[in-house]
Structure formats: C-alpha cells, structure tokens
Amino acid sequence: MAISQNTIALVFDYDQTLSPSYMQDDVIFPEFGINPESFWKKCNALVHDQGWDGELAYMQCLMDYLEMDQVSNARLTELGANLGFFPGVTEIFEGLRNQCLKPEHHAQGITIEYYIVSSGLKALLDGSSFKDEFRAIYGCEFGEDEQGRLRYAKRTISHTTKTQYLFRINKGLLDYSEDVNDHLEPELRPVPFENMIYVGDGPTDVPCFTVMRKNGGNAIAVYNPEDESRRSFRKCYQLCGKADRVKHIAPADYRAGSHLRLLLEEMVGEVADKILLRRTDEIRGGTVSAPTF
DSSP states (O other): OOOOOEEEEEEEOOTTTTTOOOOOIIIIIITTTTOOOHHHHHHHHHHHHHHHHHHHHHHHHHHHHHHGGGGHHHHHHHGGGGGGOTHHHHHHHHHHHHHHHOOHHHHHOOOOEEEEEEEEHHHHTTTTTTTGOOSSSEEEEEOOOOOOOOEEEOOOOOOTTTTHHHHHHTTOSSSTTTTTOOOGGGGGGGSGGGEEEEEOGGGGGGGHHHHHHHTTTTEEEEEEETTTOHHHHHHHHHHHTTTTSSEEEEHHHHTTTTTTHHHHHHHHHHHHHHHHHHHHHHHHTTTOOOOOO
8 A cells, every 4th residue: 555655855965065164174173173184185095095985084084183082972962063054054944844835735744854964974963053953864973982982983974875865765764773775665665756855065966966866856956155266166067067967056055035945945845736736636536426416
C-alpha cells in the first residue's frame, strides 16, 4: 500500500552555502590561535603527497592542532553558537512555511522539512543557533577517548558520499542504524526526489546536483555576492553553463524578496501544488457517488 508523500525536503550544504566562511575558519581557528594558511598547507600536503582523503586529512590535522587543548565534542558544540550565516538564513525556515503553504496545503498534511548534509563538523552545527530548525544534520564526526578528548575520525562525509544522505531522506531512513541500501519501492518512500530541493555552492555538490537532476528533483547553486574575486560566482556559472548541472544560480541572500528567496518560494509552492493535485485526484478517484433518485 502506498504511503502519503506529503513532505517537501529542503537540503542544504553548509560551508559557503549557508555561511560565507568555512566553519573552521569561522570559529575554531580564532578560538585556538590556529593559522589558517599553515593549517590548510598541512592538510594539502597529506592529500597530495601521501594520498589522504581530503576529509580525513583535515580532521587529522584538527586533532593534531587541538591535542594540547584537550578539546571535546562538547567544546566544539559550544563554539557552534558563534557560527555566522548569510543574510536571511535564520528567517527562511518559518518564512517559507508561511509564504508557500496555504490552508488547502495544510488541510492535506503537506509539510516542509529542512536538512543539512555537510563535509564540515556535525558537532559545530549541533551548537548553531538554527539547529532546531532541521529534521536532521549530517556532518563529519570525531570519536573521543576515555577522557572525552577528540581522538579519531568517527565518520567522514565527502562530496561523493553526500548522495547517500539524499537517499536516506528519500527513504525515510534517517538513523545510521538503518541500512540505506535496503530496497524500498518508490511508492513507499516518504520523500520522493521530485519533492526535494538541494542548495549547494559548487563542484563539491556536483554528485548531489546530479542525483537531483536525474531523479526529477530541484537544485540551486549559490554564490557569495561579496566575493570580489568572482571565484564563487564562476563556480556556479560553470555548473549551469557547459557542465549543465543546475538550472538556477543565485546570490546567497536568503532575505525576503531576494533572487534566491523568490526561487525557493516558487519551487516550494510548485511542489506543494503538485502534491495537493495528486492528493485531490486520489480522493476523487476513491470516491463512489451515492445513488440518486
């Protein structure tokens, strides 16, 4: 028996998508006096000279730099309260619900859920001011030793493994105890891809953009309008040009009336209307008229 597929999922990358800064640069480096140039130089040496995966390299470097301070996940979560965002980010969650969902949508149980899938640190995001707006936050994680200090990389999320989390959302298998590879018929998946919108900023989001495009979902690439080098814009421009990965690019300004906000409102409204039409057709199709005199 098919289930109600009434959920619209907005899935966000974090670094340079919801925030103009990498989260490490934003809160960790200033707190512990880490020189960003030296840090990333060490990470790149592990990747290029020794063949490390990028995410494992930066997590190992963080543990090396933070060892003397005996940092815990709880300390990182405290620092997450200081994360900064692009304009309008904290307003968008209720804003989209209020703008896009009409009484007729609510009557059919249509809802919006928000997710983050990031190669950044989950512990930081768990301390952010907007954490309670998200149904789930996925990111890289540290394991701790018996004294509660960061000791090893527990989980990494790369730009290719990000797609796993789109399928978790699609299938409703949000907990790591549930195997995302379990077979589930399309009509039993609570969030069809056509009900999803993915927002990212560049090449690291290409696998997710591709999954969305191939499965009927929506995607937007965002860029930092304050980046005078235009590197941020060029990444997005290439994605919607020859690469043909996304149909839409926009400045990362989430405030009401901005280009990005208008795109999101139209996409969410369109998906909500499609769900409403489907639900209305299902109800009509299952209704048998009473006999007439």
